[in-house]
Amino acid sequence: MSRDRGKPxxxxxxxxxxxxxxxxxxxxxTGDWRAFRxxxxxxxxxxxxxxxxxxxxxxxxxxxxxxxxxxxxCKGCGICAAECPxxxxxxxxx
Amino acid sequence: MRTxxxxxxxxxxxxxxxxxxxxxxxxxxxxxxxIMVELFSEYVANGEVDTNFVCVESEHSAMSACVGASLxxxxxxxxxxxxxxxxxxxxxxxxxxxxxxxxxxVANRALSAPINIHGDQSDMMGSRDCGWIQIYCxxxxxxxxxxxxxxxxxxxxxxxxxVTVNLDGFILSHAMEGVEVLTDEEAKxxxxxxxxxxxxxxxxPTTIGALCLPDYYFEFKKQQDEAMKHVQAALxxxxxxxxxxxGRRYGILNTFEAEDADAMIVCLGSTAGTVRSVxxxxxxxxxxxxxxxxxxxxxxxxxxxxxxxxxxxxxxVFDRALSFGAPYGALCQDVVSAMYGSxxxxxITNVVYGxxxxxxxxxxxxxxxxxxLRAAKSGHVEEQVKFVGVRE
Numbered sequence: 001m002s003r004d005r006g007k008p009x010x011x012x013x014x015x016x017x018x019x020x021x022x023x024x025x026x027x028x029x030t031g032d033w034r035a036f037r038x039x040x041x042x043x044x045x046x047x048x049x050x051x052x053x054x055x056x057x058x059x060x061x062x063x064x065x066x067x068x069x070x071x072x073x074c075k076g077c078g079i080c081a082a083e084c085p086x087x088x089x090x091x092x093x094x
Numbered sequence: 095m096r097t098x099x100x101x102x103x104x105x106x107x108x109x110x111x112x113x114x115x116x117x118x119x120x121x122x123x124x125x126x127x128x129i130m131v132e133l134f135s136e137y138v139a140n141g142e143v144d145t146n147f148v149c150v151e152s153e154h155s156a157m158s159a160c161v162g163a164s165l166x167x168x169x170x171x172x173x174x175x176x177x178x179x180x181x182x183x184x185x186x187x188x189x190x191x192x193x194x195x196x197x198x199x200v201a202n203r204a205l206s207a208p209i210n211i212h213g214d215q216s217d218m219m220g221s222r223d224c225g226w227i228q229i230y231c232x233x234x235x236x237x238x239x240x241x242x243x244x245x246x247x248x249x250x251x252x253x254x255x256x257v258t259v260n261l262d263g264f265i266l267s268h269a270m271e272g273v274e275v276l277t278d279e280e281a282k283x284x285x286x287x288x289x290x291x292x293x294x295x296x297x298x299p300t301t302i303g304a305l306c307l308p309d310y311y312f313e314f315k316k317q318q319d320e321a322m323k324h325v326q327a328a329l330x331x332x333x334x335x336x337x338x339x340x341g342r343r344y345g346i347l348n349t350f351e352a353e354d355a356d357a358m359i360v361c362l363g364s365t366a367g368t369v370r371s372v373x374x375x376x377x378x379x380x381x382x383x384x385x386x387x388x389x390x391x392x393x394x395x396x397x398x399x400x401x402x403x404x405x406x407x408x409x410x411v412f413d414r415a416l417s418f419g420a421p422y423g424a425l426c427q428d429v430v431s432a433m434y435g436s437x438x439x440x441x442i443t444n445v446v447y448g449x450x451x452x453x454x455x456x457x458x459x460x461x462x463x464x465x466x467l468r469a470a471k472s473g474h475v476e477e478q479v480k481f482v483g484v485r486e
Contacts (some may be wrong), residue, residue, distance in 0.1 A: 015321075
């Protein structure tokens with residue numbers, strides 16, 4: 001990962017570690033950092049949104065009757081599973 | 095006829111800053127630097143300058159404020175010494191990493207413990223790898239001249255790196271000398287108001303200093319290293335322009351009787367003045383001794399040093415700081431490295447002196463030269479690292 005070809009070299013990068021494009025962190029996917037994957041049981045989910053509030057990423061998306069986990073960004077910290085009051089989220093090894 | 099004013103090294107730096115159209119100053123007082131910003135704050139209070147003076151609660155905050163100000167395209171000055179520089183250490187890497195051309199006066203002072211407010215170069219030597227350009231002054235005139243030049247070097251588009259202008263604590267910071275100054279108009283012609291890009295522009299949102307992982311960090315460090323390679327050329331261009339204006343010519347290093355010297359001293363800062371007077375005395379007695387003092391310490395002018403000392407038989411490097419556990423003091427390590435690739439191999443010895451403000455006397459320097467000349471004859475060095483002036 002650290003020597004990704006195709007990424008710009010030092011000659012073409014703007015100086016002083018500047019990111020010229022605002023909001024570009026959405027392009028930086030962190031899902032591959034994950035060792036454990038939160039798996040949601042939609043039947044148990046009461047849509048209380050405690051996971052949505054606690055997720056530090058945030059990688060929990062709201063849907064009409066339940067939530068959805070964004071695996072592109074979820075780092076697998078497990079806070080959602082720990083906080084879920086109805087145990088609708090379980091952490092499974094990747 | 096040039097105007098000559100009586101200035102301490104600190105005052106000379108403040109006066110040069112006054113003539114440099116500085117937009118922002120943020121600093122915290124610490125001996126022996128205090129007078130630099132104290133005098134500058136008087137200029138601000140008197141309305142003599144149009145500078146935003148930001149009072150802060152620590153040197154860490156001072157450097158943080160300077161970084162933010164510099165990113166808006168402002169010309170920025172700060173100053174510190176010793177413990178204050180140590181507290182800034184973390185932020186100094188950020189200033190250089192974000193390529194902020196800040197100029198900082200450092201009145202070099204010993205580091206605790208035990209606490210000591212007097213001059214040695216331990217503070218700056220401890221921060222020598224921070225990515226800052228480092229200039230050492232020999233006297234108050236140089237403090238004035240280098241401060242004006244420092245802004246120009248820092249802001250060179252190929253460089254964009256921060257600079258420290260180093261003055262030996264008390265010896266330079268507090269001793270008054272006659273200093274020849276430019277007129278305000280001349281100074282302004284030499285150093286027009288800042289044209290640095292504003293990188294904190296609400297109309298062009300940019301993220302600066304964001305997390306940078308193994309896939310990008312290395313490239314930014316390489317950029318910084320490349321910028322360092324442009325410093326010498328920027329310095330020489332600046333020095334040339336300054337020489338035309340002031341009649342005083344600066345450069346990378348300053349030599350005295352170096353051409354045919356058998357024993358050569360290499361040093362930084364005010365000690366050069368004392369060494370020069372000893373060289374004059376010894377030359378009058380027919381002894382072939384010489385001096386090279388570095389104005390520019392970082393980036394280290396390895397080739398220029400090697401070329402200057404190559405013909406000497408013995409080179410004695412003076413370090414006014416200890417690098418505990420290292421084979422030599424910091425300057426001597428650099429000089430030894432510079433000579434590794436050189437065809438000629440003079441004997442190199444190290445003198446550690448003057449810690450905590452202890453004076454080094456002309457007779458001590460003369461005796462160092464005598465030791466050097468003896469070694470030049472015998473080809474043998476008695477003591478590789480010698481502590482001069484310490485009680486047994």
